[in-house]
Amino acid sequence: MTPASPPNPPVSRRAFLRDGVRLGAMTGLGALLGLASTRSKAKPGYVWQIDPNKCVRCGNCATACVLKPSAVKCVQAYPICGYCELCTGYFVPEPNALTTAAENQVCPTAAIRRRFIEEPYYEYSIDEELCIGCGRCVEGCTRFGNGSFYLQIRHDRCLNCNECSIARVCAGDAIHRVPASQPYFIKTTAHE
């Protein structure tokens, strides 16, 4: 079978131009690869994370994420938690009683578990299935307590969008790309 168009001068000129442009494009792509390789050394990838020192607890994390509920959850840094009986991250200001009744809780979804350890200490832990990442407990804990509650993007949920929707509206400009090898900010005590 012969090709449809027989070789004649205009076609071969066109073919020559095509070959030239293709060669140019390949060279360009090669240059791009070379340029990218000089930049990509030892930076295997990025994920989004919240810097707790910049977070201002504006509440956008609960609403701006493409996931519902948000991939942002409150985490508890146990080593710096005071285990307070009157936890300002758990209880509303001036609670009726220090009980687990809903009207006493800051958390709108009752995602914080309060467990008695020993007099006068209580452990507070987060149920991530319930947490919506609104940061109200973080505000209470940071403003009046030890700041052991803080918001983090949980990478078992995060879709790692090319551009984080929360980062675009973050009031504290706290969300940035971090190396995937260190995907979390871990709060620790100074004396630890």
Place this chain on the structure above:
Amino acid sequence: MNLAGRIALAVVIGVLAWATGARAEQRFPPPEFESDYQMPAMTTPPPRALVWQYIDVGVLAVALGVAVWLVHRKRSRTGVLVLSVLSLIYFGFYRTGCICPIGAPQNVLFGLLNPNYAVPWPVVGLFVLPVVVALFAGRAFCAGVCPHGALQDLVLLKPVQVPLWLERGLSLVPFLFLGAGLAFAATGSIFLICKLDPFVPLFRRHGPTWSLLLGAAFLLVGTVVGRPFCRFICPYGALLRLAAMVTKWRVRVTPDLCTQCKLCEQSCPFGALRQPSSGTPDPRTLPVERRRLLALLLLWPALIAVGAWIGAHLTVPASRLHPTVRLAEFYLEHKKHPKQYPIQSPEALSLLRAEQTWPELQAAALQLRHRIGLSMKLFGGWAGLVVGAGLIGLAVRRSRTDYEPDSGACLACARCFESCPQELLRRGVPIPLPTAASAAQPQSVVANLPTAAQTTNR
């Protein structure tokens, strides 16, 4: 207040903020437990392992290879369809369409211009592979690998032909969109291509309402207009179109001789197959056409200049897409017309941050606006270039005597292969006999076909 005063105030506020921030930790000493309480550790679920990104690139490479083989060697529409469904499941619904080659040009450019961000290798791979394939074998990526294309291909029920003028006009949009996406990505304003993607929210089954509605609208239009996103929006498709224009091995209706039977004319739902031009130009219209082409060529630089001028005037609204510039503008607006926002609301907290860091914020916003101005000028120039090229493309005579897909517009879906009697003969597929209804129509070409088929089958 003068600048020095502002800086002094900022320093004082900053120091106070730092001091209160420092005091915020360890107000209450951690307890020393008497019981044998074991402190739970904070869980840190890891992100998806990096190796999976390389596997994604591998899957992409294999799928591209299979697509090229199916289109050029096997020449099988069924095969392309099956491959595209598999790609839809893997890249679409399993990998939820992120990161995909469509958005990758933004990452590559952002990475090249931003020293704090290095483009990860898998992203470069995703970006480069389909372009290289398009340079040699046409848009095999669009045909069988892209989940966006596969989704639209599946909903295409009753394709209508888009008028040529509309087709040619709308096919400039992808180039403009690509330019806009790159202009905004270069300045770190917004990843526009990702933000406006209509199908990724469908793949995720999550997302803002407007985005889901946009996806649904595209699918609805896609039932009658073949792949509206791919043809008239997709910025990566624009890149692939450019690459496929100079492709080494074109996708052809048949590698055999075209008999001008016109049976394939209606088979392309994507407007890539158009009537061939007459072999010789009409001597009466030729001078007019030449003058038109010359005028357009002279107009081209003017179009570019006008585009750049318009782009420069769009700098201020465009710069508002950058969060830093937006915050600075919001702060200045608030200074002019103070408004009380609820305490702890995002607006109030943003204003507080602007107040505390005003000198840096202002400097950053001004610098960004300068850069965005430059990129908007370039984008405007690019828009003029694209529009001019589109006009010149309309004015240039195409010397195409056979029915052949336009190599840039062809999505390599392999539909036209099925309609070509030469191709069916070559593959030894029985040609469908005309039904009573179609035989009633005076279509001499169709009526002649069965005899040809019977002769070979004998």
